[in-house]
Amino acid sequence: MCSVNDDGYEDGEQFMPKTEIAVTEAAICKKCANNKGNVILRGKDVYCKVCFLASSTHKFRATLGKSKIVRPTDSILIAHSGKAGSTALLHLIKAGMHESVHKRLIFKTTVLHIDEGAVNGETLEERKSRINAICEQTQNLEFQGYITSLDQSISESEPNIHTMESLEICSHGDKMLTDLLNTLSNYTTKQELLHKLRQRLFVLVAKKLGCNKVFVGDNATDLAIRILSNISVGRGAHLPFDVGFIDNRCPDIMILRPMRDFTRKELVYYLNFNNLQIIHSPELTTKKDQYVSIQKLTEKFVTDLDLNFCGTVSTVLRTGDKLYTEVGNNSDNPCILCNMPLDTTVFDTEISAIQATMFSRFVSLQGPQRKYNTNDVSKIKINEQNEENRRKNDNCCSCNDTGCCSSNKSVKLSYKDVEKYLCYGCRLIFQDANSLNMLPPFMVNAVRDKMCLENMRQEISEFLL
Incomplete structure (x- = not known):
């Protein structure tokens, strides 16, 4: 059998070759060409300690x-x-x-640490340590630091924060957070x-x-993993915000990623050369199987591939930086969880994942003996519209002697409304x-606030007519 494929290459010839890892013994720094090499990057580039630290800075x-974007008058939360x-x-x-005057960073800096010990199964002693x-x-x-707990992100009230010196741990909402996670079916x-929730708390x-x-x-390694995992979980339209340098989905607060050009290997070298220690803490999937979640499986795929192919x-x-979607950050009706514009509205001429899911649900409910045709798609839309009209009628109210019943406490809600x-x-x-x-x-x-506003607008429009 011929081993030449359709492109004219022999088997494996067209693929990127494995990186030949260089050795630092007797290797000279490629930047200064004087000092002995201490670091190997991209499998072949050798740097000395001085040149590597200067390059990192x-x-x-x-x-x-x-x-x-960053101005001297900015107040930065790290x-x-x-x-x-x-x-x-x-x-x-x-x-x-501490740089010279014309290079000095002079913006105000505050440090925030989010305590996630309740989610990761840590005891109070381990969290305090x-x-x-x-x-x-x-x-x-010499930074001013604050501490808060992740459960503060699920409440409606203003988050409680404490100075790091107090070493205070707020565990009042731990059970609510863990109960919320336990309702989800997979990691x-x-x-x-x-x-x-972490982004919302920031x-x-x-x-x-x-x-x-x-x-x-x-x-860079974390973001490369997030690019592939985001596409896998249906967030491809959000890539510019989730992996770009600037995440400006919130009009008042920008989230910036100044370390996005550093790989994990470069960070390890930088910390070792500066005698900095990493503070280890367990994560949700620590000591779990690699197949426990899409994120962890994607991490193993990217990191293993990067060992032999350093350009991964x-x-x-x-490639993720070049991807562009028409989903912008200006929307009057953003997602109530991630604050991104809703990508669930489709036109009659479009085919979407939501329509495929609706049709699959419809087929499953009808049973295996049912035969289908193109009219079933329109039936699905009619049923959805009827259900929507029914919920609007249930939520509709009118003013009476006791006052308006359109307060957000009296609006009837179901999960479909959310x-x-x-x-x-x-949604996934x-x-x-x-x-x-x-x-x-x-x-x-x-959702209650949004539905109250919609009901109010509807009543006003009906009154004007």
Whole structure:
């Protein structure tokens, strides 16, 4: 049998060859050409310690500078998890504040640590020990730090925050958060929900502390994994916001990723050369099987592939940067969970994943003996419209002697009402939900407010007619 394929190549010849890993013994730095090499990047580029640290500083400063978004008058909230990205970010900012006058970083900086110990199964003693290590690290770098817990993101009230020196752990909402996660059927949706709650808490705390920008420590490897996993979980339209340098879905608070050009390997070298310690803490899928979630399986795929093909992470990341969607950040009706414009509205001439899901549900309910035709699609739309009209009639009210019953407390809600205000990716998180008790309180309250506003507009339009 001929081994030449349709493109004229022999088997495997057209694919990218494995990277030949260079050795640092007797290797000379390719930048200064004088010092002995200490670092190997991309499998072949050798750098000495001095040149590597100078290159890392330049890369960080260039990422901030080329966007021209960060101003000296800004107040920055730094999300510090204790991992490699946020630890290196704090050190680079501190070093930048001691540069010469024309290079100095002079914006105001505040550090925030989110305690996720309740989700990750840590005891109170383990959580206090980790927070104490975070506090010492922050104080050594002379930053003002605050602590809050992840359960603050699911409530409607203003989040409670404490200074790191107090070492106070707020565990009042731990049960509510864990109960919420336990209602989700798999770890993929749990990780997605935690990521969205974390982002929401960043914005809430930034507003409370008077910060207008948030720095997160997402590195190139993390973002390459997120690109592939986002597409897998139906968030392809959100890629520019989820992996780009700027996430401006919230008009008041920008989330920036100044470490996005650093790979995990570069961060390890940087921390070792500066004698910085990572503060380890378990995650939701720690010690779990690689197939436990889409995110963890994607992480193994990307990291394993990058070992032999060193351009994997950069290729995926740069490709993701070039992807563009027409979903913008200006919307009068954003998703109540991720704050992105809804991508669930389709026209009659379009075919969408939501329509495919609706048809699959319709077929499953009819049974195996039923024969189908093209008219069944229109029946699905009619049934959906009838259900929508029924809910509007149930929620409709009129003013009487006791006052208007359109207050957000009196509006009747079902999960279908909440689903209307969720984007496709967020719908998949709560796809098994059948009760409002399985949803975060802030989402339910947000839907009540929106429906009250819709009812009010409808009443006004009917009155004017």
